[in-house]
Amino acid sequence: MKKTLLFLSLMAAPALAGEGKWTPQQVLELDPAWLKAQGLQVSPKKLWDPKRGTGLLAGAVNVGGCSGAFISESGLVITNHHCAFSIIQEHSSPQRDLITQGFLAKGRAEELPGKGARVQVPRSFTDVTKEMFAAVPAGADDLARQKAMERKEKELLAECEKRPATRCKVASFDGGVQFVLIDSVELADVRLVYAPPRAVGEYGGEEDNWMWPRHTGDFAILRAYTAPDGSAAQFNAQNVPYKAEFFFPLATEGVKPDDFVMVLGYPGITFRALLADDMAERQARYYPRVVDVYGELIRILEEEGEKDPAGKIAVASTLKGLHNRYKNAGGQLAGLKRGHIVEKQREAEAAVVAWAEKRKEYAGALKARAELLSLQAEKGKAFEREFLLDAMRVGAKGPALAVTLARLAQERAKPDLEREPEYMDRELPRLKDRLEREQKNFFAPADKRAFLALVRRAQALGAGERIAAIDKHFGRTYSEKDVSAKIDALYAGSKVLDLTERQKMSVETEAQLRARKDALLELGFDLATELVALDELRDRRLGASVRLMPEWRKAVLAHAGKPVAPDANGTLRVTFAKVKGYTPRDGAFYTPQTTLAGVMEKHTGQEPFNVPEKVAAAANAKRYGPWADKRLKDVPVNFLADADTTGGNSGSPTVNGKGQLVGVNFDRVWENVANDFGYNPDVARNVNVDVRYVLWLLDQVEDADGLLRELGVRKGPKAQESR
Known part of the structure; x- marks a missing residue:
């Protein structure tokens, strides 16, 4: 691996003990x-x-x-x-x-x-930073930048994975300062x-x-x-x-x-590389919402699981993951407060800003930081809607499976290199396994109650944050009786939750899926439309971040004057x-x-x-x-x-x-x-x-x-x- 970057130039000092993932x-x-x-x-x-x-x-x-x-x-x-x-x-x-x-x-x-x-066994690491940035056309906006780099990543992976039983990954270090192609044997x-x-x-x-x-x-x-x-x-x-x-x-x-x-x-x-404002947003909004939403889902799954021995086994794996994220969020909140971490990050940023203001070569870093702060403020305006849309992907398996089938059909119609990464041919065996594996995790009474809780939250969103798919299928005003009846009908009338039929759906075209007239599938297509739009918005943000963050991080690393692990x-x-x-x-x-x-x-x-x-x-x-x-x-x-x-x-x-x-x-x-x-x-x-x-x-x-x-x-x- 080429030693071209500041964070790879290390000094050997006792200060390295403990801190650092090298x-x-x-x-x-x-x-x-x-x-x-x-x-x-x-x-x-x-x-x-x-x-x-x-x-x-x-x-x-x-x-x-x-x-x-x-x-x-x-x-x-x-x-x-x-x-x-x-x-x-x-x-x-x-x-x-x-x-x-x-x-x-x-x-x-x-x-x-x-x-x-x-099991993946690492085999080699190759610096591909130049190749990634060379793929960006002149004058590209942030979305085009991200799409071009994503396309290059796919090409690198396709070439790398020509070897049998190989799994490759392009990893970004320090916000885009460096990109590394990792080649592993997959067992x-x-x-x-x-x-x-x-x-x-x-x-x-x-x-x-x-x-x-x-x-x-x-x-x-x-x-x-x-x-x-x-x-x-x-x-x-x-x-x-x-x-x-x-x-x-x-x-x-x-x-x-x-x-x-x-x-x-x-x-x-x-x-650790986040700006203080990004950390503050996680402290003020993200982690409290994880505690709130995931806490409710945990209670639902535990209550329903206790009613049925088979149901208890079915929800066990999902519960384990939810519990871990829930308690982690509480710990993050306690630790951020106890350690005054956001305040310390503000002080550290201020020191870098004061240092950079005296050096003309870091004027670009200061400009990049200002734009990053502006982007963070804009992102915060749609926080509640985006959080709930993400929860829809994992909080209830019925709609999540329907979304996966809908997206799979739509993406499979495209050339492989033009698909979203998670629906490329290299991912299809994993998708197939997941579509089958989720049957073991599905317990209808718990799943329907979990979906009911998510719909209730979506119907409480403000006018500027509505989820159109939920409004279309359940109305704009919450009624537990009405929504529960609609969810019961969705689940009862759908083949999405039948493993054999779901496996057939996984290879069908969008037209074939639509012809099934399956209401849960139709909800999946409608949710997929909004999730595709959200993913594109996030691609634009990521393109901006890759444009801006490396400039800022170079100043941070230069100011540190000591090893900083990515x-x-x-x-x-x-x-x-x-x-x-x-x-x-x-x-x-x-x-x-x-x-x-x-x-x-x-x-x-x-x-x-x-x-x-x-x-x-x-x-x-x-x-x-x-x-x-x-x-x-x-x-x-x-x-x-x-x-x-x-x-x-x-x-x-x-x-x-x-x-x-x-x-x-x-x-x-x-x-x-x-x-x-x-x-x-x-x-x-x-x-x-x-x-x-x-x-x-x-x-x-x-x-x-x-x-x-x-x-x-x-x-x-x-x-x-x-x-």
Whole structure:
């Protein structure tokens, strides 16, 4: 990767500790002596070889929006329980409730395939900044600019993905300062090997979510498979385990306070480069609306799920996602307020402005900032309507599926390179999987109530923010009785919610879909019209941002005079950290480790603190095996580190200086949720499952002898074909 940009020119300094989600190339530019002093015991070149474009960091893989890690040469991947939840749910029923009971494959033949589950292994990174900007025609307005860059991105992806089983991505860094083409191998046969019972994987539930102390075994083990010749392939009984070049052996000695660790993975998105006004809008409007709208949807799904065992399983995956976003939003609000983050950002911006005003070469940066502020003010005028339209895409599956089918038919009529990215040929297998997978998540009573709540909100919008599709199908004034009757009729008379018919619809033309005279489909087409218009408006805004933000960011980076890692964007990163506790408030200190004794102290016999009987039996008998920490005199369960993580780091491997796995990242502490907007070393703590708790469960609770041998932690021959 070319070192052409300011943020890639790093100085090695202790200030880098903790803060920063560094790219693989940036790791090579850090001072090896400093890294060694921190605790890194392998050469940085072992982490990443720029000539090959790979290295130990490639042992960290993308698992469908989460992170994961190879932990054996035979394709075993460890990630979070909540990241593997869709596979667990897929194979669950009231008669065989794997969500509650957990699952252990006694042999490879018993491993459970996950519909649509994929693992991506990074292969190379290429700077394509010049190509992206060269694609913009002279005199292009903001919409044309975005469309031209999007077209170039599609062309780059098409060329990159000519190789079989390849998944590529063009990632934007620092608001458009740099664009990088990322080439990954995509493994499409992924199977569940082990998942603990839900009362382990989610111990503490929403009560403990984002909190410390934690006692949660949020991990699961998958296996990636390939065709017998080693090429990636769809599920087939003849497939063989993937041979991982890079994987992380398990560090059976675990960690102790002040140990050096690295967290590797694919952090999703952070907002540290936002202007203060953008941050203020999120604080004042976006997060409060998430709490409000998603809170209502959660209540609806929980109430309806409790009425029916099958319904409870059906809404479980959706509820998990909603709960996480809901509590995250609350944490962001608390953190933004507690840390005075918006105020600090205003001060930081003012300092850059004052500095730039004295330097003629940054006049363009000041002008760009002024225009960005104007664009933000304009965007805020349509906030409520845009938020609800987005909620329509995910809040109720009936209309969301109808919209997807409508958009798919319309986009498929265009040449592939002219379609919206999510409807290109490369995305059709994923769309097909989702259209099928959603059947498992659909529970009509809950879905209809959720849609009713969204319609009620839409009908309450002001005159300038109306959603025409809702007004057309439900009227402009809310009547619960009338709207409920119309929703009942929509669902009862539609084939959209029938899997077999939906699969037929997914390959039909718009004319064929219209000829069905399906009222829910017609609503989908009407909503799609408004969503297409919204997407175009956002494309115009994005074009403006790519024109303006790089100018401003160059001034910010020059003013900083020190390393500034780019915001998270779903690409491979590493953060360096130490195991340490923190002070959440005056007079209190949280130690960095929790133990099995703490699990049992929380045990009430009632959810969310109901320890499974087999776990409690081993714990009460103090059957620790070799997994007890000598200092703690107990089995460690979770530990804290000051790594710089965010959403997407779920399932990230936490490794020691030798490159051995010591834990699996799964959360942040409540005081650190607003870390997305700014790193605070006093409270920046990520939460990890200790590898010794993983091994204790496999050994003393599950007696998973074959799996332990395969992982290399139990003496004897390695796993045979039966394991």
